[in-house]
Amino acid sequence: MSAERLTGLSVSRGIACAEIFRFDRQEPTAPENTVCEAAAEEELARARRAEAAARGELERRIAALDADKTENAALFRAHLEILDDPYMREQVDAGILAGKSCETSIWDAYAEILAVLENTDDPVFRERAADMKDVRGRLLRCAAGRPEADLSALDRPVILVARELAPSDTACLPREYVMGIATEAGGATSHTAILARSCGIAAVLGVEGLMESAVDGRFAIVDAMAGEVILEPSETERAEYERKRDEWRSQHESDQRYLSRRAVTRDGVEILTEVNLGSVADARSQAAKAADGAGLVRTEFLYMQSRSLPDEQTQYEAYAGILKEFGSRPVILRTLDIGGDKSLSYMELPREDNPFLGLRALRLCFSNEELLRTQLRAAYRASVHGDLWIMFPMVSSIQEFRKAKQLCRQVQQELETEKTAFRSDVKLGIMIEIPSIALAADLAAEETDFASIGTNDLCQYTCAADRTNPAVEPYYRADNPGFLRLIRHVADCYLAAGKPLGVCGEMASDPTMAPILVGLGIRCLSVNAASLGQMRRVLSERSVSDMRAEAEALLRE
Amino acid sequence: MKTKEVTIINPTGLHARPASDFVKKAASFRSAVRVKNLTSAQEVNAKSIVLLLTLALSQGTKIAITAEGEDEAEAVESLAALIEGGFGEC
Numbered sequence: 001m002s003a004e005r006l007t008g009l010s011v012s013r014g015i016a017c018a019e020i021f022r023f024d025r026q027e028p029t030a031p032e033n034t035v036c037e038a039a040a041e042e043e044l045a046r047a048r049r050a051e052a053a054a055r056g057e058l059e060r061r062i063a064a065l066d067a068d069k070t071e072n073a074a075l076f077r078a079h080l081e082i083l084d085d086p087y088m089r090e091q092v093d094a095g096i097l098a099g100k101s102c103e104t105s106i107w108d109a110y111a112e113i114l115a116v117l118e119n120t121d122d123p124v125f126r127e128r129a130a131d132m133k134d135v136r137g138r139l140l141r142c143a144a145g146r147p148e149a150d151l152s153a154l155d156r157p158v159i160l161v162a163r164e165l166a167p168s169d170t171a172c173l174p175r176e177y178v179m180g181i182a183t184e185a186g187g188a189t190s191h192t193a194i195l196a197r198s199c200g201i202a203a204v205l206g207v208e209g210l211m212e213s214a215v216d217g218r219f220a221i222v223d224a225m226a227g228e229v230i231l232e233p234s235e236t237e238r239a240e241y242e243r244k245r246d247e248w249r250s251q252h253e254s255d256q257r258y259l260s261r262r263a264v265t266r267d268g269v270e271i272l273t274e275v276n277l278g279s280v281a282d283a284r285s286q287a288a289k290a291a292d293g294a295g296l297v298r299t300e301f302l303y304m305q306s307r308s309l310p311d312e313q314t315q316y317e318a319y320a321g322i323l324k325e326f327g328s329r330p331v332i333l334r335t336l337d338i339g340g341d342k343s344l345s346y347m348e349l350p351r352e353d354n355p356f357l358g359l360r361a362l363r364l365c366f367s368n369e370e371l372l373r374t375q376l377r378a379a380y381r382a383s384v385h386g387d388l389w390i391m392f393p394m395v396s397s398i399q400e401f402r403k404a405k406q407l408c409r410q411v412q413q414e415l416e417t418e419k420t421a422f423r424s425d426v427k428l429g430i431m432i433e434i435p436s437i438a439l440a441a442d443l444a445a446e447e448t449d450f451a452s453i454g455t456n457d458l459c460q461y462t463c464a465a466d467r468t469n470p471a472v473e474p475y476y477r478a479d480n481p482g483f484l485r486l487i488r489h490v491a492d493c494y495l496a497a498g499k500p501l502g503v504c505g506e507m508a509s510d511p512t513m514a515p516i517l518v519g520l521g522i523r524c525l526s527v528n529a530a531s532l533g534q535m536r537r538v539l540s541e542r543s544v545s546d547m548r549a550e551a552e553a554l555l556r557e
Numbered sequence: 558m559k560t561k562e563v564t565i566i567n568p569t570g571l572h573a574r575p576a577s578d579f580v581k582k583a584a585s586f587r588s589a590v591r592v593k594n595l596t597s598a599q600e601v602n603a604k605s606i607v608l609l610l611t612l613a614l615s616q617g618t619k620i621a622i623t624a625e626g627e628d629e630a631e632a633v634e635s636l637a638a639l640i641e642g643g644f645g646e647c
Binding site: 074077078081082085086087088113116117120122124125128132307308309346347348368370371 | 568569570572573574575577580584602604605606607608610611613615
């Protein structure tokens with residue numbers, strides 16, 4: 001029998017070879033049984049017992065998550081509210097009194113609401129429908145007296161295979177036994193992806209057809225370098241991947257040793273190497289502890305992981321948490337960057353023909369100023385805990401920066417009036433990701449305290465190639481000489497003004513492109529946490545003069 | 558019986574946390590409380606989070622809050638104030 005190869009999205013690098021552990025959460029189906037009226041009392045009692053058991057499970061989850069200080073207890077609180085909804089209980093009881101079994105009554109009561117929720121395109125409704133199904137599944141399982149499937153019982157090395165992992169599943173994951181993770185659902189910013197990265201578990205998500213093909217207990221390989229899952233490989237393939245895995249491990253271990261050093265080139269120039277953060281947990285990783293700073297805090301995580309707009313206090317706690325972890329090292333907080341390819345399930349954004357050229361990021365915040373004001377208040381309040389820099393995304397002209405700065409002044413005045421402590425020396429800067437501001441970088445360098453080049457967007461706007469459209473991928477090139485010249489121009493302007501400039505796009509984490517950036521005059525790179533060790537090694541092995549020559553050559557190609 | 562009409566002003570509407578805050582408040586009164594979506598004319602029990610969600614109350618929607626019982630005046634006033642306060646989102 002030959003191996004089957006499935007592809008997906010690599011979200012946490014590494015290679016894992018082990019047997020499959022299928023984690024199936026059974027989707028319940030409509031029960032068939034009905035009961036005669038004489039047994040109604042007993043059925044009502046069963047319904048109450050199922051509710052009590054389900055409530056107990058949810059309460060234990062909430063208590064465990066609260067103790068762990070993770071943000072996901074909100075999910076289980078929402079489930080608890082559905083479970084205790086007076087209307088749902090009424091409907092279940094009415095069904096039983098009309099002669100249905102406990103199971104059928106539960107099924108029908110939820111089906112009625114699901115029919116309404118599933119009959120729309122609204123993502124909020126779909127999310128709530130998923131919650132309703134989750135609670136119904138829990139109730140039916142409790143009614144049958146079956147315990148909750150639990151990963152904590154794992155006792156051997158496995159590759160965890162699932163349709164999707166819920167936060168409740170990963171909360172009790174035995175990390176020493178999970179070598180790799182493969183799921184059908186999930187993307188780079190999913191809960192599973194973040195967990196896999198922070199634990200260094202090889203993970204490939206979004207694998208179509210996985211559950212159909214993966215057999216429990218059979219051998220498999222998760223190649224999270226190539227984004228592949230290989231089911232039942234041949235002896236030769238298995239040996240080949242085990243060799244690759246060992247090679248990767250030893251390379252990775254030697255890169256990790258660079259974490260304790262700074263990035264100094266052969267000719268003695270120090271390059272600041274910072275990390276990009278996508279959560280408070282990211283700030284506690286080994287790489288974050290070793291980094292020269294946090295060059296980009298993607299504050300969207302607070303908005304995307306939540307089920308409603310995060311309030312000021314929630315944001316304050318998250319920012320303060322990150323600042324405390326970094327101590328005296330700078331932390332660059334990017335204000336909310338949604339729109340384009342990022343959306344929020346609970347907030348309707350206008351539909352646009354060209355979302356990347358539309359009302360996104362700072363523009364969206366200007367059209368809904370309270371969004372930004374709440375975020376700035378939280379940030380300024382948190383500023384007393386460390387060295388905070390605030391950065392505005394999607395700036396196309398200096399006027400937009402002035403407007404944002406004005407809003408910062410208002411927030412500072414408010415806090416002063418309220419006698420709330422904040423630091424008045426918070427640096428204010430911009431992302432340079434739109435060609436118009438890159439071309440006017442001399443003006444930007446004069447007024448801003450700092451800037452960071454967002455290469456992902458700057459490249460797509462400069463080359464006019466949508467980075468999410470595979471058909472134009474050949475035109476989206478980080479080595480396009482026009483694009484590289486633009487970066488050099490920005491670097492020259494900020495150097496002349498004596499203001500800090502970094503690069504925080506994917507290009508900074510790419511071991512072949514980062515040296516080019518240094519060659520163009522960049523002295524600060526903010527990279528993905530997983531790349532920090534490798535980046536410090538790559539830069540330490542070269543000299544600035546070599547990197548400059550390499551960049552010069554590309555500018556003329 | 559007391560009734561009051563209000564407009565939802567918070568950006569995320571009556572979903573998620575705001576919906577949950579609203580239902581908790583409604584459940585704290587002895588009176589029967591109902592909410593009507595004045596656009597669709599649908600009306601439901603305000604103490605049920607599930608039914609409230611099916612009303613699809615987004616920012617800008619006008620609703621009528623009705624209460625009947627011993628604390629009906631207080632129920633209507635405090636629930637209307639909650640909606641008008643924007644749930645701390647604005």
